[in-house]
Amino acid sequence: MSQQRSSKVRLAVALVLVAIVVVAAGVVLLFVTQRPAEKIKIEWWDQWGEARLKWAEEMKAAYERAHPDVEIVIVEFASDEEFKTKFESAIAAGQPPAVFRTLGGGILKSYVDGGHVEDLTSLLNEEWAVNQIPRTMLRQSTWGGRHYAVPFDLWVGHFYINRELFERAGVPIPPITTTWTWDEFKDAIRKFKEAGIIPIAVGGKDKWELSFYYMYIVDRLAGSEAFRRTINRAPGYSFTDEHWVKAGYLFKEIVDMGAFQEGFIGASYDEAQSLFFTGKAAMWLQGPWILGDLYATFPDFPIDIINFPTVPGGKGDPTMLLGAVQHHYAIAKNIPDNVKRVAYDFLRFICREENVIRYAELSASPLAQNVKVPTENYSPVLVKVIDSASRARWLQMAYDEYSPPKFAQVHLDSLAGVAAGTTTPEQMAEAQEKTAQELAEQGILPLEQV
Amino acid sequence: MREKNSLVVSKFFTLKGLRELLDSQAGFLMALPALVFAVLFVFYPLAQMFYLSLFRWNFVSPNMVFVGLDNFTRMFLNDQVYLRSLLNVILLAGQSSAIQIPIGVALATIILRYRRVGGLFWAIIFLPYVVSSVAVSLIWTWMYNPYFGSVNVFLRAVGLGFLARPWLGDINTALIAIFGTVNWIYIGLTTTMTIATLRSIPPSIFESARIDGLSGFQEFRKITLPLLKELIVVLVIIDIAGAFKFFDLIWVMTQGGPSDSTHVTTTWLYRAAFRASEPGYGSAIGVTVFIFSFVIVQLLIKFTRSRLTR
Structure with missing residues (x-):
C-alpha cells in the first residue's frame, strides 16, 4: 500500500515537473519570438x-x-x-x-x-x-x-571579341556602329579556323547560350515583333512559319561549319569562358556581366564588342539587340x-x-x-555597350525569360537537339508550336494582348 | 459489464491506470517521436506526391487542374526522353554490376594477397567514394574537356590518340564518359565490401584447400567465388536501386544533355518539376520511380531473407 502510494507520489511529482518544463519552454519561446517583433x-x-x-x-x-x-x-x-x-x-x-x-x-x-x-x-x-x-x-x-x-x-547581348585574335587571323573588325553580313560572318569563321583559332566559344550545356543565336537570327529574319506575336497567339502567326524553320537552318549552318569549339554541346558556361579568356576563342556572344570577371583576371585583355551579323533576306531592324x-x-x-x-x-x-x-x-x-x-x-x-543599347530601337527579351517555363524548356531542349543534330529545325518548330497551343488551351498563353 | 467500463475509464483517469497504460505501450511511446518525423517527412510527402501526380499545376497558381492519369499516359506514350531515361537507368545498373563487381572482387583478392602494399592501394581506390560527388563531377567535367582536360592528353600520350574526343560533348560518348566516372567512384566501395566478406571466411578453409593441392585459380573458382555469391547478389540489387536514385553526378556533368542523351529518371523528374514548373508531371515520374524501386526493394528483402534462413 505504502509502496503504491509512494510511486503515486513520484508519478505526480514527475507530472508536475513535466508541466513546469513545458510552461517554462512556452514562456521562453514567447519571449524569443516576441523580441524581433519590435522591429x-x-x-x-x-x-x-x-x-x-x-x-x-x-x-x-x-x-x-x-x-x-x-x-x-x-x-x-x-x-x-x-x-x-x-x-x-x-x-x-x-x-x-x-x-x-x-x-x-x-x-x-x-x-x-x-x-x-x-x-x-x-x-x-x-x-x-x-x-x-x-x-x-x-x-x-x-x-x-x-x-x-x-x-x-x-543587359544586352553582343559578340565580345578578342581584338588580337582578329588581327592575327586577318579578320577586319566591323565597328559597333555598323552592321556586317552573314557572308562576312562566315568568312570570318573560315579565316579563324584556318588560323587554328576557335571562331566562337559557347557553353551549350546550359542551352540559353545557344538560344542567343537562334533569337538573334529570328529577329534579323522576321523583325522584332515576330516572337511576341507568335507566342501570344496573334492570328496568322505560328511557330511553323517559314522564318522559324529557316532560323534553325541558319544556326545549323554555322554549327556544321565548325564555328563553335569541339564538343560545345556538352560545354558549360565556365568552359566557354575559359576558352575566351585564355585567348583560344575569338568571339563569345554574351552580356556585360562577363566584364567583371574578365577585368579581375585579365586586366589587359584586348576586349571589344561587335554586332550580331545581318542575315540574307532579313526584314529585321539591324540595330535591334538581344537584351x-x-x-x-x-x-x-x-x-x-x-x-x-x-x-x-x-x-x-x-x-x-x-x-x-x-x-x-x-x-x-x-x-x-x-x-x-x-x-x-x-x-x-x-560605355560602348551602353551607347549601343541607347541606339537600339528594340530590345528582344530572351525567349526563355519571357515565356512560361514550360515553353522555355521546350524551346531550349529542342534547340539543343538541333545543335546536336538529333532534331531537325522542322521538328523544333513543330514542338514549339505544339507547346504554345497546349499552353493556350490551358489559358496560360497569351501573356499579353498583341 | 459495468466493471469493465469503469476499468476502461479508470485507465485514463487514475494515476495507476495511466502508469499501466504507459507501461503497456512503452514500446510504441518510445517509437512515437521517430514515427512523428517519419509521418511528417516521409509518408506525408509521399502521399502528396501521389496526389499531385493527378494534377496539372505550376506551383503558384491557385487553380490545380485535375487531369486523372493523363500525366502517366503522356509519360509512357508521348515522352521519348522519359523512356530514354528508363533505358539509361537500366544501362547504368547493368554496367555497374558488370564492371564494378568483377573488378572489385579481383582487386579485393589482390589486396588480400599482397597485404603490405595492399592497404595503401585499398585506401587510394576507396578515396573517390568519400569525396563529395559534386566535387568529383566538376573535376571529371574538366578532365573530359577536349581543350584543357587530361583524359585526351593521356590517350594521346599512350598512343590512343584516335580515341581522343570531346567526351561529354558528343551524344555517342557522353553516357560512356559518365559511366567511367561512376565506376571510378564505386569500385572502391565494391572492393571494400568484398574484402570485408572475404575476411570473415575462416582461413582454415583456404589452408585445407592448399593442402589438397588446389592452384590459385582453382581456389578462387571453387572456394572464393561460391562464398561471395550472396554478396554479389546483394551488390547487384544495390546497383539497381542506386541507379534509380542516381542524380547529382549527371546533373552536374551534363544536366541530362547533350540532346537529352544522358537523362536518368531523377534528372528528368527534376527538369520537369523545377525547370518546366510542372510539379504534377514531375510527381508522376516520381510515382513510377517509387513503384519500380519498391518492387526492387521487395525483391531484395525476399532474396536475402530466403538465403539467410536456408
Whole structure:
C-alpha cells in the first residue's frame, strides 16, 4: 500500500515537473519570438553576386540609420534556380519576402496570376517615377495596364571579341556602329579556323547560350515583333512559319561549319569562358556581366564588342539587340500592412538618384532608369555597350525569360537537339508550336494582348 | 459489464491506470517521436506526391487542374526522353554490376594477397567514394574537356590518340564518359565490401584447400567465388536501386544533355518539376520511380531473407 502510494507520489511529482518544463519552454519561446517583433523586418531577396551585394549592404545601412524601427534582412541566393525554388516554397508557406528581385516575363506573370505580387501601378505613376523610369522599361512587368515591378538595370547581348585574335587571323573588325553580313560572318569563321583559332566559344550545356543565336537570327529574319506575336497567339502567326524553320537552318549552318569549339554541346558556361579568356576563342556572344570577371583576371585583355551579323533576306531592324531589364524589384502582395508600407518606402529610397548612381558604379551595368551616370565610372567597353543599347530601337527579351517555363524548356531542349543534330529545325518548330497551343488551351498563353 | 467500463475509464483517469497504460505501450511511446518525423517527412510527402501526380499545376497558381492519369499516359506514350531515361537507368545498373563487381572482387583478392602494399592501394581506390560527388563531377567535367582536360592528353600520350574526343560533348560518348566516372567512384566501395566478406571466411578453409593441392585459380573458382555469391547478389540489387536514385553526378556533368542523351529518371523528374514548373508531371515520374524501386526493394528483402534462413 505504502509502496503504491509512494510511486503515486513520484508519478505526480514527475507530472508536475513535466508541466513546469513545458510552461517554462512556452514562456521562453514567447519571449524569443516576441523580441524581433519590435522591429519591422523587410526581407530583401536577390541573387546578389559580390558587387551588387555591396550596394545592398550600403542601402541597408543607410535606410536603417534613418529608420531605427526597421530591419532590412538581405537574403542571398547562389542561383536563379535556388531562388525560384525557395521563393515558391515561401509563397506556399504564406511567408513571402517583402521585396524581391524578378526578371519579369513569364515567371513573374505566373506569380501575378497566382495573386502573390503587389500591384505597383500607383507607385510607378508617382511624379518622380514618371520622370525617372521610362515606360518602355516596364514592358516586362506590365499586364493589363498594371505595373508590377520597378526596373533597375539592363543587359544586352553582343559578340565580345578578342581584338588580337582578329588581327592575327586577318579578320577586319566591323565597328559597333555598323552592321556586317552573314557572308562576312562566315568568312570570318573560315579565316579563324584556318588560323587554328576557335571562331566562337559557347557553353551549350546550359542551352540559353545557344538560344542567343537562334533569337538573334529570328529577329534579323522576321523583325522584332515576330516572337511576341507568335507566342501570344496573334492570328496568322505560328511557330511553323517559314522564318522559324529557316532560323534553325541558319544556326545549323554555322554549327556544321565548325564555328563553335569541339564538343560545345556538352560545354558549360565556365568552359566557354575559359576558352575566351585564355585567348583560344575569338568571339563569345554574351552580356556585360562577363566584364567583371574578365577585368579581375585579365586586366589587359584586348576586349571589344561587335554586332550580331545581318542575315540574307532579313526584314529585321539591324540595330535591334538581344537584351532586357535584368533586375526588377517587386513587393509581395500577402504581407502585413505595416510591412508593406515600409516596403513601398524602401523602394522609393533605393530609387533615389544618388542610390541608383551608386548601383551603376558598383554593378557596372547599364541602367534601366533615366539617371545620368558619369562615364568615368565605366570601363571603355561598357560605355560602348551602353551607347549601343541607347541606339537600339528594340530590345528582344530572351525567349526563355519571357515565356512560361514550360515553353522555355521546350524551346531550349529542342534547340539543343538541333545543335546536336538529333532534331531537325522542322521538328523544333513543330514542338514549339505544339507547346504554345497546349499552353493556350490551358489559358496560360497569351501573356499579353498583341 | 459495468466493471469493465469503469476499468476502461479508470485507465485514463487514475494515476495507476495511466502508469499501466504507459507501461503497456512503452514500446510504441518510445517509437512515437521517430514515427512523428517519419509521418511528417516521409509518408506525408509521399502521399502528396501521389496526389499531385493527378494534377496539372505550376506551383503558384491557385487553380490545380485535375487531369486523372493523363500525366502517366503522356509519360509512357508521348515522352521519348522519359523512356530514354528508363533505358539509361537500366544501362547504368547493368554496367555497374558488370564492371564494378568483377573488378572489385579481383582487386579485393589482390589486396588480400599482397597485404603490405595492399592497404595503401585499398585506401587510394576507396578515396573517390568519400569525396563529395559534386566535387568529383566538376573535376571529371574538366578532365573530359577536349581543350584543357587530361583524359585526351593521356590517350594521346599512350598512343590512343584516335580515341581522343570531346567526351561529354558528343551524344555517342557522353553516357560512356559518365559511366567511367561512376565506376571510378564505386569500385572502391565494391572492393571494400568484398574484402570485408572475404575476411570473415575462416582461413582454415583456404589452408585445407592448399593442402589438397588446389592452384590459385582453382581456389578462387571453387572456394572464393561460391562464398561471395550472396554478396554479389546483394551488390547487384544495390546497383539497381542506386541507379534509380542516381542524380547529382549527371546533373552536374551534363544536366541530362547533350540532346537529352544522358537523362536518368531523377534528372528528368527534376527538369520537369523545377525547370518546366510542372510539379504534377514531375510527381508522376516520381510515382513510377517509387513503384519500380519498391518492387526492387521487395525483391531484395525476399532474396536475402530466403538465403539467410536456408
